[in-house]
Amino acid sequence: MAETVKKIRLATVWLGGxxxxxxxxxxxxxxxxxxxxRADLVYGPxxxxxxxxxxxxxxxxxxxxxxxxxxxxxxxxxxxxRTVISFGDCAVTGNVTSMRNRIPVSDxxxxxxxxxxxxIGPEALKVLPALLKKVIPLHQAIKVDLFLPGCPPHPERIxxxxxxxxxxxxxxxxxxxxxxx
Amino acid sequence: MSVITLTINGELVSxxxxxxxxxxxxxxxxxxxxxxxxxxxxxxxxxxxCLVEISGQARLQPACTTTAGEGMVVxxxxxxxxxxxxxxxxxxxxxxxxxxxxxxxxxxxxxxxLAAELGMDHxxxxxxxxQLGIDISxxxxxxxxxxxxxxxxxxxxxxxxxxxxxxxxxxxxxxxxVITDLNRPWGESESCTECGKCVEVCPTGALFDKGMSVxxxxxxxxxxxxxxxxxxxxxxxx
Amino acid sequence: xxxxxxxxxxxxxxxxxxxxxxxxxLCYSTPCLSAGAERVKNALDGLCxxxxxxxxxxxxxxxxxxxxxxxRGPLLRLARCDEPExxxxxxxxxxxxNIVRAALAAQSAAAxxxxxxxxxxxxxxxxxxxxxxxxxxxxxxxSIARGAYSSLGHVLHEMTPEQVCNxxxxxxxxxxxxxxxxxxxxxxxVRKAQAERKYVVANGDEGDPGAxxxxxxxxxxxxxxxxxxxxxxxxxxxxxxxxxxxxxYPLAAARLAKAIKDAERRGLLGSRVLDSSxxxxxxxxxxxxxxxxxxxxxxxxxxxxxxxxPVPRPPYPAQRGLWGFPTLINNVETFASVAxxxxxxxxxxxxxxxxxxxxxxxxxxxGEVVNSGLxxxxxxxxxxxxxxxxxxxxxxxxxFKAAQTGGPSxxxxxxxxxxxxxxxxxxxxxxxxxxxxxxxxxxETSCMPDVAKFFMEFCMDESCGKCVPCRVxxxxxxxxxxxxxxxxxxxxxxxxxxxxxxxxxxxxxxxLGMTAPxxxxxxxxxxxDEYLAHIRDNxxxxxxxxLDQVPLLKLPEHAEQLTIFKEEH
Numbered sequence: 001m002a003e004t005v006k007k008i009r010l011a012t013v014w015l016g017g018x019x020x021x022x023x024x025x026x027x028x029x030x031x032x033x034x035x036x037x038r039a040d041l042v043y044g045p046x047x048x049x050x051x052x053x054x055x056x057x058x059x060x061x062x063x064x065x066x067x068x069x070x071x072x073x074x075x076x077x078x079x080x081x082r083t084v085i086s087f088g089d090c091a092v093t094g095n096v097t098s099m100r101n102r103i104p105v106s107d108x109x110x111x112x113x114x115x116x117x118x119x120i121g122p123e124a125l126k127v128l129p130a131l132l133k134k135v136i137p138l139h140q141a142i143k144v145d146l147f148l149p150g151c152p153p154h155p156e157r158i159x160x161x162x163x164x165x166x167x168x169x170x171x172x173x174x175x176x177x178x179x180x181x
Numbered sequence: 182m183s184v185i186t187l188t189i190n191g192e193l194v195s196x197x198x199x200x201x202x203x204x205x206x207x208x209x210x211x212x213x214x215x216x217x218x219x220x221x222x223x224x225x226x227x228x229x230x231c232l233v234e235i236s237g238q239a240r241l242q243p244a245c246t247t248t249a250g251e252g253m254v255v256x257x258x259x260x261x262x263x264x265x266x267x268x269x270x271x272x273x274x275x276x277x278x279x280x281x282x283x284x285x286x287x288x289x290x291x292x293x294x295l296a297a298e299l300g301m302d303h304x305x306x307x308x309x310x311x312q313l314g315i316d317i318s319x320x321x322x323x324x325x326x327x328x329x330x331x332x333x334x335x336x337x338x339x340x341x342x343x344x345x346x347x348x349x350x351x352x353x354x355x356x357x358x359v360i361t362d363l364n365r366p367w368g369e370s371e372s373c374t375e376c377g378k379c380v381e382v383c384p385t386g387a388l389f390d391k392g393m394s395v396x397x398x399x400x401x402x403x404x405x406x407x408x409x410x411x412x413x414x415x416x417x418x419x
Numbered sequence: 420x421x422x423x424x425x426x427x428x429x430x431x432x433x434x435x436x437x438x439x440x441x442x443x444x445l446c447y448s449t450p451c452l453s454a455g456a457e458r459v460k461n462a463l464d465g466l467c468x469x470x471x472x473x474x475x476x477x478x479x480x481x482x483x484x485x486x487x488x489x490x491r492g493p494l495l496r497l498a499r500c501d502e503p504e505x506x507x508x509x510x511x512x513x514x515x516x517n518i519v520r521a522a523l524a525a526q527s528a529a530a531x532x533x534x535x536x537x538x539x540x541x542x543x544x545x546x547x548x549x550x551x552x553x554x555x556x557x558x559x560x561x562s563i564a565r566g567a568y569s570s571l572g573h574v575l576h577e578m579t580p581e582q583v584c585n586x587x588x589x590x591x592x593x594x595x596x597x598x599x600x601x602x603x604x605x606x607x608x609v610r611k612a613q614a615e616r617k618y619v620v621a622n623g624d625e626g627d628p629g630a631x632x633x634x635x636x637x638x639x640x641x642x643x644x645x646x647x648x649x650x651x652x653x654x655x656x657x658x659x660x661x662x663x664x665x666x667x668y669p670l671a672a673a674r675l676a677k678a679i680k681d682a683e684r685r686g687l688l689g690s691r692v693l694d695s696s697x698x699x700x701x702x703x704x705x706x707x708x709x710x711x712x713x714x715x716x717x718x719x720x721x722x723x724x725x726x727x728x729p730v731p732r733p734p735y736p737a738q739r740g741l742w743g744f745p746t747l748i749n750n751v752e753t754f755a756s757v758a759x760x761x762x763x764x765x766x767x768x769x770x771x772x773x774x775x776x777x778x779x780x781x782x783x784x785x786g787e788v789v790n791s792g793l794x795x796x797x798x799x800x801x802x803x804x805x806x807x808x809x810x811x812x813x814x815x816x817x818x819f820k821a822a823q824t825g826g827p828s829x830x831x832x833x834x835x836x837x838x839x840x841x842x843x844x845x846x847x848x849x850x851x852x853x854x855x856x857x858x859x860x861x862x863e864t865s866c867m868p869d870v871a872k873f874f875m876e877f878c879m880d881e882s883c884g885k886c887v888p889c890r891v892x893x894x895x896x897x898x899x900x901x902x903x904x905x906x907x908x909x910x911x912x913x914x915x916x917x918x919x920x921x922x923x924x925x926x927x928x929x930x931l932g933m934t935a936p937x938x939x940x941x942x943x944x945x946x947x948d949e950y951l952a953h954i955r956d957n958x959x960x961x962x963x964x965x966l967d968q969v970p971l972l973k974l975p976e977h978a979e980q981l982t983i984f985k986e987e988h
Contacts, residue, residue, distance in 0.1 A: 095280055095282055140305075226886070232926055273887055307898050353709065
């Protein structure tokens with residue numbers, strides 16, 4: 001029997017972002033199939049697991065840290081992951097998610113849940129996790145090993161990074177694959 | 182025209198006498214980052230990205246405001262300078278709200294390109310998230326202070342090339358803002374000639390043509406050389 | 420007026436003064452005025468009016484500039500012929516009248532004067548301040564009687580410009596604005612520069628918090644500064660001088676304006692100064708409230724009517740200054756030292772101070788000291804002598820913790836180094852600077868990170884905004900210091916802060932940014948444990964900081980810190 005190579009344990013996480021980065025991940029198309037021969041997707045919005053597992057090799061974190069839940073999850077990811085990647089501009093810079101930083105949190109919630117009738121209404125406030133005063137990029141909450149910018153990052157970039165990591169190579173993107181935006 | 186020789190990164194090279202060190206370095210095909218510098222405008226030495234090491238000088242010097250000198254020994258890149266350049270870019274990004282993803286100049290922005298080129302992949306300082314406005318009172322152009330890096334190319338081109346001096350700066354330090362006509366809305370400016378030079382020389386999406394959407398604003402700064410050379414050769418006065 | 424006339428006028432005035440029976444010098448400088456000197460003056464004037472015809476002409480009240488121990492104001496100095504002078508402190512109108520009545524009746528007054536060997540005065544060496552408190556700064560005749568413009572006359576008629584520069588070089592005088600550049604070398608550079616025009620500029624844009632040396636000199640003895648500038652003008656070949664006074668110093672500006680006019684009227688400035696072929700005009704320029712304009716290149720752009728921002732050096736002002744012409748720019752205190760050097764000779768001046776720092780330096784001594792005020796000491800005087808002998812130690816049994824020198828560009832010198840001689844090199848070796856002369860004494864209730872934060876806030880506010888490291892770096896350093904002092908800092912913030920300090924120091928365009936990190940780096944060097952106590956133990960050893968915030972990472976355990984929308988609606 002052929003020797004079974006240990007598969008890489010890959011997780012993806014969706015914090016304060018629009019899920020566009022995950023869409024871009026899906027846009028890897030057939031490359032995904034190749035990737036999944038080398039890696040197991042152990043956690044993320046694309047799979048069923050309810051709890052972030054232990055001993056994860058690579059985690060792509062989409063989105064900025066905007067509330068206490070994000071912060072707790074980020075800390076949990078850090079303790080259980082070897083390589084944490086800030087995945088997309090929101091995680092790297094705060095990006096659009098952080099545009100609320102210029103507005104006091106109370107004004108913000110007022111505007112969203114009281115002054116206009118949001119689909120879930122004022123009662124949503126009871127179940128919403130507490131918002132941080134300011135949205136922060138992931139690396140201000142936990143140590144980040146790699147930055148993969150883009151809004152969303154082009155599938156090419158994602159492929160280049162994941163391929164290098166899966167192969168155990170250093171990640172060295174050319175300048176035109178490192179731009180924000 | 183006399184020629185001088187100097188050493189750049191260990192190579193003996195020649196330059197024109199009176200040439201700026203920046204030009205001399207770039208003439209050697211070495212890429213030296215700049216943001217406030219623009220060929221054709223007066224030099225300013227404010228962005229601090231073109232700092233280089235010159236033997237015999239205790240401090241790093243901006244290449245743009247330094248005249249190349251006979252026998253100078255210059256180092257344009259080393260670990261320290263590279264690190265400092267990155268840190269300076271980080272500070273520039275932290276200062277205002279450069280949300281590249283939703284910028285008219287996305288993918289055509291000098292700041293964005295430089296960050297990628299210099300490997301500035303994240304900002305370790307607190308984003309300041311200032312409350313800044315956008316002035317779209319002008320019929321043709323707009324200014325988005327969120328994206329302004331205070332390079333003052335607009336101020337200089339308006340003063341030195343167009344001769345209108347519509348642009349200037351108010352306040353100081355972190356509170357500095359570019360203003361039109363003693364801080365009146367751009368649309369009410371009496372001195373603005375609507376020439377659009379400021380928009381073209383702006384390195385970011387701070388100045389833009391109205392109606393542009395994300396990533397649509399492409400700027401051309403090469404017009405400046407053409408105008409200035411033409412002026413010098415008296416091409417416009419036939 | 421020629422030199423003989425000048426001599427004649429001086430002698431006449433000296434004789435007039437000697438004939439007076441009683442001269443009352445009332446300190447009329449800003450600190451004493453705020454302590455009520457004006458009311459004292461009114462009372463004394465009233466008393467004068469009551470005197471009989473015989474007594475009145477024998478008495479003179481002189482409203483002078485600063486006498487020194489500002490915390491003891493209002494100060495009144497009594498000079499009777501053939502008797503030692505007496506100085507009274509904290510004088511009230513009633514006290515003043517009693518003192519004068521007693522003096523007129525040749526009795527001893529109820530109030531006690533300061534002892535004649537009062538260490539505050541005894542430990543000082545007055546050169547730049549020699550006339551302070553002895554003349555009415557608005558009366559040119561008082562200055563002339565004390566020798567004003569005689570050095571200028573001597574220089575103009577007896578010396579070549581080259582000799583003047585040499586004399587200054589030999590005196591060892593160095594820039595008193597803080598840089599410590601040899602003054603003679605600078606003069607020589609401008610003298611040798613070939614140009615159609617040259618300028619002399621006096622920098623009176625003193626902005627360091629707590630420092631008021633230059634203000635006092637300009638307010639108390641304006642002619643001294645003008646004379647120094649004129650001598651410099653002759654030595655360098657300049658016919659035009661500018662004196663740039665901080666906008667917050669209206670009294671200094673007014674006195675200088677009057678002094679310039681008075682000197683011009685007497686032919687001591689203007690065309691054909693003292694009947695020589697030398698012309699020298701001085702114009703006053705008043706700043707608009709920007710600290711950065713104390714930086715020489717920014718100051719010059721301000722004089723030229725442009726936005727007060729620095730430009731990269733080189734070229735130095737001595738090569739390309741005002742309107743592109745060679746310009747000599749010195750601090751007000753430097754100019755104030757010039758006339759005595761020319762009068763007494765370079766060797767005399769070089770006899771004071773240390774090997775590398777000659778002469779004297781004026782300091783504004785303030786903070787936690789018994790006697791705060793303006794002092795002038797020989798270079799090389801130990802910090803201990805300044806704080807404990809002249810300053811009289813700390814009040815209320817306080818313990819000396821540190822002395823801050825050099826304002827926002829300087830640093831704190833801890834108690835271990837109290838015996839350091841105060842001169843340019845020694846202070847620099849301790850990571851501080853001489854600076855313009857602010858000296859703030861701190862006791863154990865001062866928190867060093869908080870002190871650093873104060874100065875950083877100052878620099879952030881005063882940054883002109885031209886270069887990125889200073890404009891953004893100062894506010895980011897302030898953010899980090901704020902975190903340290905409010906309890907929300909994490910270990911790695913200290914490293915980020917230090918790295919940023921080095922960046923701003925090495926890459927800023929002008930001195931403001933280059934030196935803005937000094938108070939942080941210096942306190943980190945001597946008081947690192949205090950920073951660590953804030954960050955690791957959530958404790959402020961001095962008990963200043965509230966430390967009521969928590970680090971971001973601990974937020975989930977401190978939900979009360981979050982701005983959460985409660986159900987108020």
